Every structure is written in C-alpha cells, then in structure tokens.
Amino acid sequence: MTSPIKLAIVGVGKIVYDQHLPAISANPDFTLVATASRNNTIDNVPSFPTIEAMLEAHPExxxxxxxxxxxxxxxxxxxxxxAGKHVFMEKPPGATLSEVADLDAYAAEQGVSLFASWHSRYAPGVQPAKSHLAANAPTSMHxxxxxxxxxxxxxxxxxxxxxxxxxxxxxxxxxxxxxEILPSAVFLTKAALEFPENRDAPIAADLHFQNADAVKVHxxxxxxxxxxxxxxxxxxTVQGELRLADGGARLWINGAEQPLEKEAEYPSLYQRFAALIRAGQSDVDVSPLRHVADAFMLGRRKVVEAFHD
Incomplete structure (x- = not known):
C-alpha cells in the first residue's frame, strides 16, 4: 500500500478533537474519509450513527x-x-485482557494489522529514560x-x-x-483501591510492585x-536519580534537565500505525492493562465519600 490509507474514526469525542484530528491532518499517510459516532461529527467528513452503517456506505x-x-x-x-480493516485502538485497548487477546488472534486470522496504542510511551523523555536505565540499574521507583x-x-x-x-x-x-522503561518486568504485590460510595470505579489507588530481583515500585x-x-x-539507580515529569515531557538525570525533542505523542502513534499497516504487522502489548487487572484482583477495597461532578 503506497497511496494514502483511507481512515475512519469511530467514537468522536474530546480526545479526537484534541489529539487525533491534528495528528491525522499532519500525516500524509492518512486521509480521513468517514466517522461513526452517536453524538458528534467532524466538519466536512461524512458521518454515520453506527460503524455498521459507515462500513456499508464506505467499503473503500x-x-x-x-x-x-x-x-x-x-x-x-x-x-x-x-470487514478486513486495520484497527487502531485508543488506550486502554479493551475492557478485559481476554477480549483483547481474542481481537489479536482474529486480526492475525484476517490478515490485518491491530495496534493497541499507548500514547504516553511516545512522550519525548521516555526513550532517553529507557536507554539510561538499561545502562544504570534501577534500585527503586516512585x-x-x-x-x-x-x-x-x-x-x-x-x-x-x-x-x-x-x-x-x-x-x-x-x-x-x-x-516501557524498566529493564525487567515487575509484578503487583499489594494494592489499595478507594471507591466513592456512589461509583463503580476507583477514584484513587496505591500500588506496590517488585521484580524478580526485589526492586520495588510504588x-x-x-x-x-x-x-x-x-x-x-x-x-x-546505582548511579543516582532519574526523574520524568509532566507525563514524560521533561527528564532530569542526577539533577540535570536533559534536552528533548518536541512533544509529538499522537503524531508518533499514527506514524507507528502506518508503519504497521505497510509492514503487515500488529502491535498488541497489554502489559499496562494486565497490571490494572492485577490491581482489581489483589486490591483491598476502601469505600470513601461520594463523588459528584
């Protein structure tokens, strides 16, 4: 595939307006041809109330x-x-690990690409932090x-x-x-989750992890x-301290702020998606979602005061 990839968006909301649209507009690998959403539309782009209606009207x-x-x-x-379409899934990729595993297998069966995206991994400080920690063993993380x-x-x-x-x-x-940045995998050992008395999802969480070498993450x-x-x-680390701030947009090593590239998380995601499609590959890493699932499994539940918007 050498011509622009004909892309559709399903679920038009704040993140689409803020991040997806600018990234797509700036990427010559894509052209936006349709949307499907119950409530919102994008100017000058054909819109449909369901994905079924959209796919039927735009088989291309x-x-x-x-x-x-x-x-x-x-x-x-x-x-x-x-329908034979490549699929980009905004984070988190699904509600459960099992359904994402099913989608991964089905995408392979269909011969199309599936991308489980994690935009924060593309923050400018993340890869420099990963390289530093590969050479300077971490002893703890907060x-x-x-x-x-x-x-x-x-x-x-x-x-x-x-x-x-x-x-x-x-x-x-x-x-x-x-x-992404730790040289070895960690696993959850203890968690406490705070649920507002009027909500089904937590408003706060305190998590403790460690790896096989007993390096602790809080x-x-x-x-x-x-x-x-x-x-x-x-x-x-064994050589001092590394600090990522602003979601990975800034990085300090031993107190010295490091020069970084300009933030481009969503543009990088769409560059990755295009590369996967053209290479006939998928990228479905569920390790962040697995940690969340473990937290719900091991977490001690605490009910706190009601939350109201």
Missing part, C-alpha cells in the same frame, strides 16, 4: 481508529476486523500520578462505570511508561488533586 475504508470508551470497543473492533478529574473528564459518566477504569484511565498512562494514583497536576516518575 482501509483502517479504523476506535476512540469510544473501552466497554464498547470489542464489538466495534470485531466488526472492523471482519510514581506519582495525580490529577483533577473535573478538569480532564467533566461529566463523563462512562468512566465511573464498571469497565471504565476510574483513576486507572490516567494511571494506565503511567503504567505504560513504567513497563505508584500513587489520585483523581482528587487540585492546582498543579502531578505526572511524575522518580527512579533511584
């Missing part, structure tokens, strides 16, 4: 970006894959991921429902970085932070 579509909440992604992904849900997810009821992940919706971004997620938001990862 090559690929689909799925940007609806994770609880509804599996059915849409199966329909797109069954993750502080605290933000104001009212600022970033106003009136989004789906995120508080079972399968919406609650505070793990942003927290999984931190886990996607952790699983992660704190909270959706009640006001004022300055915190998206920080601090790693102690």
């Amino acid at each position: 579509i090559d690929a689909v970006s799925l940007c609806m909440p994770p609880q509804y992604r599996y059915a849409a992904a199966r329909k797109a894959l069954a 993750v502080i991921w605290k933000e104001d849900v009212r600022q970033w997810h106003p009136n989004q009821d789906w995120i508080w429902q079972a399968g919406g992940l609650g505070v793990f919706d942003p927290g999984i971004n931190a886990l996607s970085i952790v699983t 992660a704190e997620f909270d959706w009640r932070q006001t004022g300055k938001q915190s998206w920080d990862i601090v790693v102690t």
